Amino acid sequence: MANAAKSEHLPRSPFLVLRRGNTGDSTRFDKKETMPKVALHTLGCRLNQAETAIIAQTFKERGFEIVEFGQPADITVINTCTVTEQADAKCRQAVRQSLRRNPNTFVAVVGCYAQVSVEAIRQIDGVDVIMGNEHKLRLIDYIDHWEKRREPLIIHSPKIARQPFTIETPGLYQTHTRANLKIQDGCNFVCSFCIIATARGPARSRNFDDLVQEARHLVQSGFKEIVLTGINIGTYQFEGKGLLDVLKALEAIDGLQRIRISSIEPTTVGTDLIDYMADSEKVVPYLHIPLQSADDALLHSMRRKHSFAEFEHIVNYAIKRIPHIGLGTDIMVGYPGENDESFSLTKRRVADLPLAYFHVFTYSDRKGTTAYKLKPKVPHHVKKERTRIMIEVGKRKKFAFFQSFLGQTVPVLFEQEHEGLWEGFSPNYMRIAVQAPHPLKNQIRNVRLQSAQTDKILGVLE
Numbered sequence: 001m002a003n004a005a006k007s008e009h010l011p012r013s014p015f016l017v018l019r020r021g022n023t024g025d026s027t028r029f030d031k032k033e034t035m036p037k038v039a040l041h042t043l044g045c046r047l048n049q050a051e052t053a054i055i056a057q058t059f060k061e062r063g064f065e066i067v068e069f070g071q072p073a074d075i076t077v078i079n080t081c082t083v084t085e086q087a088d089a090k091c092r093q094a095v096r097q098s099l100r101r102n103p104n105t106f107v108a109v110v111g112c113y114a115q116v117s118v119e120a121i122r123q124i125d126g127v128d129v130i131m132g133n134e135h136k137l138r139l140i141d142y143i144d145h146w147e148k149r150r151e152p153l154i155i156h157s158p159k160i161a162r163q164p165f166t167i168e169t170p171g172l173y174q175t176h177t178r179a180n181l182k183i184q185d186g187c188n189f190v191c192s193f194c195i196i197a198t199a200r201g202p203a204r205s206r207n208f209d210d211l212v213q214e215a216r217h218l219v220q221s222g223f224k225e226i227v228l229t230g231i232n233i234g235t236y237q238f239e240g241k242g243l244l245d246v247l248k249a250l251e252a253i254d255g256l257q258r259i260r261i262s263s264i265e266p267t268t269v270g271t272d273l274i275d276y277m278a279d280s281e282k283v284v285p286y287l288h289i290p291l292q293s294a295d296d297a298l299l300h301s302m303r304r305k306h307s308f309a310e311f312e313h314i315v316n317y318a319i320k321r322i323p324h325i326g327l328g329t330d331i332m333v334g335y336p337g338e339n340d341e342s343f344s345l346t347k348r349r350v351a352d353l354p355l356a357y358f359h360v361f362t363y364s365d366r367k368g369t370t371a372y373k374l375k376p377k378v379p380h381h382v383k384k385e386r387t388r389i390m391i392e393v394g395k396r397k398k399f400a401f402f403q404s405f406l407g408q409t410v411p412v413l414f415e416q417e418h419e420g421l422w423e424g425f426s427p428n429y430m431r432i433a434v435q436a437p438h439p440l441k442n443q444i445r446n447v448r449l450q451s452a453q454t455d456k457i458l459g460v461l462e
């Protein structure tokens with residue numbers, strides 16, 4: 001472990017705020033009588049999924065049985081998201097849902113929503129621990145018993161440390177065929193609409209040797225694909241090593257067949273990254289590059305670090321070097337100041353780009369962000385209609401992308417059986433479904449693509 005890197009399993013911080021309420025009078029669980037159970041629920045991004053897997057492993061190492069969310073459990077952990085007001089509402093709903101099903105479960109609310117909205121969570125009856133992002137990976141260190149509390153234990157660091165970090169516990173993925181590998185956290189870009197820089201803190205990178213070690217562990221555990229995750233992974237920097245160095249190190253791991261880059265900011269996607277992807281045997285041809293708007297005036301107001309022309313250049317370069325690449329993006333509608341003209345410009349430009357799909361987000365005000373005070377606000381009914389229109393454009397783009405591959409044969413990593421069909425993903429992230437006489441989970445098989453549907457392509461095994 002490098003001296004420069006702090007360990008995310010260390011539970012203390014100079015900024016730590018730890019407040020204890022009075023505990024209840026319920027009987028303490030006798031750990032010697034039976035194996036205790038913990039249920040975990042993840043809201044939000046792929047990084048949250050990676051962190052929940054790490055939290056699950058720490059509980060397993062202490063003798064807990066991992067059960068599905070909603071099943072009877074001694075402890076319920078809800079790893080939260082706060083990217084939108086809707087995400088906040090889903091967090092509160094998940095807490096109440098867990099308590100309805102298991103009134104006596106010990107509830108720990110952790111993560112982004114817990115980082116920025118401690119007081120709101122305190123108002124929810126039945127919450128026993130509120131823990132922000134600084135310490136959530138070692139939640140288990142704060143739970144020596146799990147009797148219900150009258151007031152929640154609050155573990156919160158107002159300022160999240162900047163230092164590089166290590167993660168000494170690998171993620172536990174019991175039901176997945178692709179493993180998420182956290183390589184970075186936090187962001188320094190501070191877009192005007194985004195609360196994540198507050199919830200996650202400043203950009204910081206994971207110890208290089210440490211992430212490679214976990215990748216080896218995941219491959220030894222049987223995973224064929226690893227997905228690199230973080231808040232702004234293109235800014236990865238550790239002792240002179242960047243994202244390309246991470247890719248090269250992972251590509252050298254025997255047994256690893258696929259390396260996938262998750263969402264990455266446009267200004268951190270250089271031609272060198274695309275060139276490396278084009279020549280790589282393991283880095284799959286797929287990039288999700290958030291655009292948000294194709295109107296430069298709105299991009300400037302959003303404090304995005306790119307223009308539409310710069311985004312367009314990198315997309316066209318990627319298509320030129322890797323014609324079969326799957327390119328996705330994020331589009332935000334209803335940002336303050338978005339008028340009919342700017343919306344139409346974005347719709348037209350993204351429709352013309354060689355994108356395979358895009359996620360559509362409806363802008364919502366977030367206290368603590370610059371955009372919260374911006375005007376004019378777009379009326380709710382206008383935002384709703386623009387969202388509907390843009391989603392329809394996205395569906396047409398995806399369907400056209402699917403159709404362009406019909407008749408071809410692609411390798412598919414199969415994940416699960418759904419409604420009688422085995423489903424998995426191609427390297428460029430097309431969902432493929434086939435009929436099979438036997439289980440295909442975690443197998444890579446060639447599939448000839450026959451017909452396109454809205455959300456997947458039907459094919460036959462070769």
